[in-house]
Amino acid sequence: MSSNPVADEEKDRLFVGALARGLRVLAAFQPGEGALSNQVLAQRTDLPKSTVSRLTYTLTKLGYLSQDHDTGYYRLGLAVLALGSTVLGSYDIRRVASPLMRDFAMQHTISVSLGMRDGTDIVYLETCRSQARVSVQLTVGSRVPLASTAIGRACYAILSPAERTALAPELAQRYGGDWPAVAARLQASGEHYAQYGYSESFGEFERDVMAVGVALPSPVPGMPVVCLNASGPAFAFNADTMRRQIAPALMQLARQIVP
Known part of the structure; x- marks a missing residue:
């Protein structure tokens, strides 16, 4: 058995890497934190900053992130809250x-x-x-x-x-x-x-x-x-x-x- 989950994922033809990277960005936020920059998200996810920038842009468009207009930083959006409420309610x-x-x-x-x-x-x-x-x-x-x-x-x-x-x-x-x-x-x-x-x-x-x-x-x-x-x-x-x-x-x- 491989001890490298990332390598295992790359070999899995059914595994959607882009989706996984987007979810890694969402999972990088921790309870009680304020907004995070693309640089911090890149450090936490081990993803290139350019990749993180595209992901945060997409997630913001979909409502899973919201962007602070003054700083440009991101925080979890209402779509995540809706998903969380659905999960807990189940x-x-x-x-x-x-x-x-x-x-x-x-x-x-x-x-x-x-x-x-x-x-x-x-x-x-x-x-x-x-x-x-x-x-x-x-x-x-x-x-x-x-x-x-x-x-x-x-x-x-x-x-x-x-x-x-x-x-x-x-x-x-x-x-x-x-x-x-x-x-x-x-x-x-x-x-x-x-x-x-x-x-x-x-x-x-x-x-x-x-x-x-x-x-x-x-x-x-x-x-x-x-x-x-x-x-x-x-x-x-x-x-x-x-x-x-x-x-x-x-x-x-x-x-x-x-x-």
Whole structure:
């Protein structure tokens, strides 16, 4: 199996490279950012600036980007918002999960999020922050790495061996020389999940954040795996509290969402 996804794409006669490059430009925008220049987009996508200029022009014409008249920079357009709303609306599990997640966050004074795997990341579909003065500041649409987060490790833990094998080249490319160590931690996390029914990440993704994660049973055959996490600041939640109190409660929350 090739370890270079770009090379694999070039060999695929059905793969539309121009479309892929346009989507790479859209994916380069991150939550909370302002407008970006063609130069920044070129750096993030590893595409020539001339190619990016043509793509941003086309995407602007179609409404997927909007251009600031003063700076010439680009931001995501309303067409992307419409697509995002359609995607989120297609997952009925959010309607069931949201009120239960709000109750959980208030009861345990901790943030709780619902996410789905997208390549080597987890994308948040829903999040409820606790009412505490300090809480984890992630929102719908935020992306976090699969390998170092509790929610990502929970999703990884229930992948089939074939799915893990298919994902390995992407993770290896992302982490480079660190991949053997990352792979070992993922293996250990999977074994922990098989034994205890939840995953954990204590200060690994963000130094001051403690988190546990669980995967939800798929309510519909073929639906992508959806996972939950509960995360809070280290000054308020230590490892013992997360393991003895929050993890069992999160596992119960998962059973409430998908009986």
